[in-house]
Amino acid sequence: MRRRTTPDSFDAAAVRPWNAQLDGLGFGGDYNPEQWPAEVREEDVRLLQEAGVNVLSVAIFSWATIEPREGELDWTFLDETMDRLHAAGIRVALATATASPPPWLTRKYPEILPRLADGTVLHQGARQSYAVTHPVHREYALRMAARMAERYGDHPALALWHVDNEIGCHVPRDYSDAAAAAFRTWLADRYGSVEHLNTAWGTAFWSQRYGSFDDVLPPLTAPMFANPTQQLDFDRFSSDALLEYYRDLRDTLREITPRVPTTTNLMTTSATKGMDYFSWADDLDVVANDHYTISADAERHVELALSADLARGVAGGEPWMLMEHSTSAVNWQPRNRPKTPGEMLRNSLQHVARGADAVMFFQWRQSQAGAEKYHSAMLPHAGTDSAVWRSTVELGATLGRLAEVRGSRVAARAALVVDYPAWWAAELDSHPTQDLRYMDEVRAWYTALWNRGVTVDVVTPRTDLDDYDLVVVPTLYLVDDAGAANLASAAERGAVVVVTFFSGIVDEHDHVRLGGYPGAFRALLGVRTEEFAPLQAGERVAVVGKAVGGDATADLWTEHTHVADGTEVVATYDDGTLAGGAAVTRRDVGSGSAWYVGTRLDRAGLDALVTCLVEESGLTPEVAAPAGVEIVRRQAGDGTTWLFAINHTDEAAVLDTPSGTELLTGSAVDGPLDVPAGAVRVLRTTA
Numbered sequence: 001m002r003r004r005t006t007p008d009s010f011d012a013a014a015v016r017p018w019n020a021q022l023d024g025l026g027f028g029g030d031y032n033p034e035q036w037p038a039e040v041r042e043e044d045v046r047l048l049q050e051a052g053v054n055v056l057s058v059a060i061f062s063w064a065t066i067e068p069r070e071g072e073l074d075w076t077f078l079d080e081t082m083d084r085l086h087a088a089g090i091r092v093a094l095a096t097a098t099a100s101p102p103p104w105l106t107r108k109y110p111e112i113l114p115r116l117a118d119g120t121v122l123h124q125g126a127r128q129s130y131a132v133t134h135p136v137h138r139e140y141a142l143r144m145a146a147r148m149a150e151r152y153g154d155h156p157a158l159a160l161w162h163v164d165n166e167i168g169c170h171v172p173r174d175y176s177d178a179a180a181a182a183f184r185t186w187l188a189d190r191y192g193s194v195e196h197l198n199t200a201w202g203t204a205f206w207s208q209r210y211g212s213f214d215d216v217l218p219p220l221t222a223p224m225f226a227n228p229t230q231q232l233d234f235d236r237f238s239s240d241a242l243l244e245y246y247r248d249l250r251d252t253l254r255e256i257t258p259r260v261p262t263t264t265n266l267m268t269t270s271a272t273k274g275m276d277y278f279s280w281a282d283d284l285d286v287v288a289n290d291h292y293t294i295s296a297d298a299e300r301h302v303e304l305a306l307s308a309d310l311a312r313g314v315a316g317g318e319p320w321m322l323m324e325h326s327t328s329a330v331n332w333q334p335r336n337r338p339k340t341p342g343e344m345l346r347n348s349l350q351h352v353a354r355g356a357d358a359v360m361f362f363q364w365r366q367s368q369a370g371a372e373k374y375h376s377a378m379l380p381h382a383g384t385d386s387a388v389w390r391s392t393v394e395l396g397a398t399l400g401r402l403a404e405v406r407g408s409r410v411a412a413r414a415a416l417v418v419d420y421p422a423w424w425a426a427e428l429d430s431h432p433t434q435d436l437r438y439m440d441e442v443r444a445w446y447t448a449l450w451n452r453g454v455t456v457d458v459v460t461p462r463t464d465l466d467d468y469d470l471v472v473v474p475t476l477y478l479v480d481d482a483g484a485a486n487l488a489s490a491a492e493r494g495a496v497v498v499v500t501f502f503s504g505i506v507d508e509h510d511h512v513r514l515g516g517y518p519g520a521f522r523a524l525l526g527v528r529t530e531e532f533a534p535l536q537a538g539e540r541v542a543v544v545g546k547a548v549g550g551d552a553t554a555d556l557w558t559e560h561t562h563v564a565d566g567t568e569v570v571a572t573y574d575d576g577t578l579a580g581g582a583a584v585t586r587r588d589v590g591s592g593s594a595w596y597v598g599t600r601l602d603r604a605g606l607d608a609l610v611t612c613l614v615e616e617s618g619l620t621p622e623v624a625a626p627a628g629v630e631i632v633r634r635q636a637g638d639g640t641t642w643l644f645a646i647n648h649t650d651e652a653a654v655l656d657t658p659s660g661t662e663l664l665t666g667s668a669v670d671g672p673l674d675v676p677a678g679a680v681r682v683l684r685t686t687a
């Protein structure tokens, strides 16, 4: 395999910003001109300009168009596209064209196809049918990337490289022979000797002891639960293997075009757990994210906010790109609802409020054929006489008015801890309950904070927490000693730290920390749990205490918890086998405090508890706003701030804001700020 590495001479500081040639925010989407005849491509240019588009992702799925037969290259459409877009003043996020191998490649080398855990082969005919670890696939993909860099590296339209596409989207876990071989190499690197692997995996159990790395397989479909640490390491390996694929392509591009920034589009949704994006961050010159709202989710705008905050967390607080979302319906949910009037604009500006410096879509023109023909686009089947087109044009104009927010950062004093390995480990099989979903817990806490108008930064257990007054740690089942110590030191320093049930239970190898739960946080929280008592489906218990609003109910989880001296029980179980026992506790720690929530509270109980925590940590909302009006602030180094007010309700809101200039209407505000029902306002204030 032709493995490239970033040359020693590479100068990271010389990489130009992706938006160096743009005046303001990025606006555009995926552009697939190969699906259309010449006259349509001509019309595209006129309409792209009419909408104010300034950046397009091109050639994502173009490999088979460029190379229909091995070695026969036809660059006509891409040459024309690059030149035409350049002439129109539009920049290009140019893809490596590798997101789907051409049919001749998988026919010639069927061994590059990925496999499921039960051996099912994922054939060509859709997309992403390749094993990222297969050396033959890698060779061909790197060659394709190199060709793109050689041909277009100096093209004036090129803004950045878009590596592959949503790496790991359809095949986050591949169980092919190539993956098995790469897994063994990864394990040998991690453990050094098979004895260390045996210790880490606890293979004294069920006669699983390995005599050699050669005997190790991925966790294939087996008669009973696979070894949990094997499963966890396979998750870690798979994320690393997908990242290594990105890196190889990136290094190939970098060798030829060292000044062109490189990224790939992540998917930081509450449903995508395949990749540990925090470990990918250092390899991306700019974080790019894709997000789609879910039709069946009544609070999809809150889930969107979480996804955006997670993208910003991966970016370490830097501005990021929204690389894809939809103008209206998608095609891949069971029932695909169109967006309501104003919803797409609100969605777009939520992302901007939360740090995006680009708003892009899948895709520019709605396809006439193929599996995505019922997916909305900026320019729909109905043409320009349509609400969707008008909303596209309106958004382009709106983003133009917000040019000045580019580069500013989001202000937050609360942190929400999210960790992918903890997510993987928490949802392994053979656990106290099968009903626990890590992201449900993260999302419940996020929603309660969102409802209180608290903006959070999403952080990892290892992030420096000095800037935060409140640190929320939902179900951090797996944590290493350093992560646990970091969270404890935040409380010592003065933060309010709240940890919830099934946290701190295991170390990084998924071995239980002995002596009582939650092992890693026992001292911090001043609690010790003997046994978990998960609830049956539909079972509820009553919880009482001022901190949970008087009376609350809880489901999913309870536990038998003892409290140490100095730990106050602030809510107790009021019925069931644990009646009278501690449900929520609090303890002074250094200059801060540590709270433990040993159950899953209902919404009202959690809202009341979050209100207590917010008060204790001294957080005040940016601006008092009615329920459903989202307030987020971006700020620049010179003291200028932009207050985004996004009204998700059917009622007009009147906000008591400082005076300033409202950018969407261009009006001076000196008195209350009116935010009509469903509308967005962005108020600039200066220090």
Ligand code: GAL
Pocket (backbone or CB within 6 Å): 165, 166, 169, 290, 292, 324, 330, 331, 362, 372, 375
């Ligand atoms: C993304 C993908 C796009 C398009 C889109 C549809 O996952 O990157 O190519 O398929 O979904 O929602």
